[in-house]
Amino acid sequence: MTNSPGIHRESPTLVSVVIPARNEEESIGLVLDELFSEIGKLADYSFEVIVVDNNSTDRTAAIGAQKGARVLKETGPGKGKALAKGFQEASGDIIIMMDADYSHSAREFPRFLQKIEAGCGLVIGSRQLGRSDEYTPTRRFGNLFLTGCFRLLFGYYLTDALNGFKAFRKEVVKTFPFFSRDFEIEIELIYYALKLNLTVGEVVSHERQRFGG
Ligand SMILES: Nc1nc2c(ncn2[C@@H]2O[C@H](COP(=O)(O)OP(=O)(O)OP(=O)(O)O)[C@@H](O)[C@H]2O)c(=O)[nH]1
Ligand SMILES: [Mg+2]
Numbered sequence: 641m642t643n644s645p646g647i648h649r650e651s652p653t654l655v656s657v658v659i660p661a662r663n664e665e666e667s668i669g670l671v672l673d674e675l676f677s678e679i680g681k682l683a684d685y686s687f688e689v690i691v692v693d694n695n696s697t698d699r700t701a702a703i704g705a706q707k708g709a710r711v712l713k714e715t716g717p718g719k720g721k722a723l724a725k726g727f728q729e730a731s732g733d734i735i736i737m738m739d740a741d742y743s744h745s746a747r748e749f750p751r752f753l754q755k756i757e758a759g760c761g762l763v764i765g766s767r768q769l770g771r772s773d774e775y776t777p778t779r780r781f782g783n784l785f786l787t788g789c790f791r792l793l794f795g796y797y798l799t800d801a802l803n804g805f806k807a808f809r810k811e812v813v814k815t816f817p818f819f820s821r822d823f824e825i826e827i828e829l830i831y832y833a834l835k836l837n838l839t840v841g842e843v844v845s846h847e848r849q850r851f852g853g
Pocket of ligand 1: 659660661662663664692693694717718719722738739740741743774804850
């Protein structure tokens, strides 16, 4: 981070940003423009940016590459499969995953990274704490239900387990094979972090309205 007090490093920590994207040509350029601008301010880290596309029928992959991301193609369908591919290819010590629809902002990266530096193995951006422009009652209920389950099963209080804006240490995705096809990968990630006895934390995160269809 820019001039973070007390942090002096020999070489910057590598962070891999993994972005699953399917038919996001309207937003992926904006997301990457904001991202490259923000990471330029974080001097204590270096970044690799990976967009994982599968079966897009629009210009998502072309725009991703043109903006400077490494674009991977996953043949199997689903966000879960795309993320697993990105995790496999990521070489950072820390991985940040975020959506391609402009809901998540790289401006929030410092919060996530600080929480990891403070000892968390996995950090979730919480829309419950940071509010959302597109939280529906069904989503809120789903999240509250899951929150309750986690509390009962693991004694953990999480306010927004399902958010796709997360940061974690590489062990979380380099130790076990992933089975999820779709959005259940959010739970698989938390499960693996807990299995590794890592601390799971949350940061305030604001969800913007998705940009484009
Ligand atoms: N590669 C890939 N990415 C996907 C797939 N399905 C969804 N995504 C991406 O995963 C992220 C989250 O998907 P969204 O469609 O935004 O899901 P959501 O936020 O629950 O729903 P919205 O309210 O429509 O934004 C986005 O970046 C999508 O492009 C898929 O099959 N393959
Ligand atoms: Mg979305």
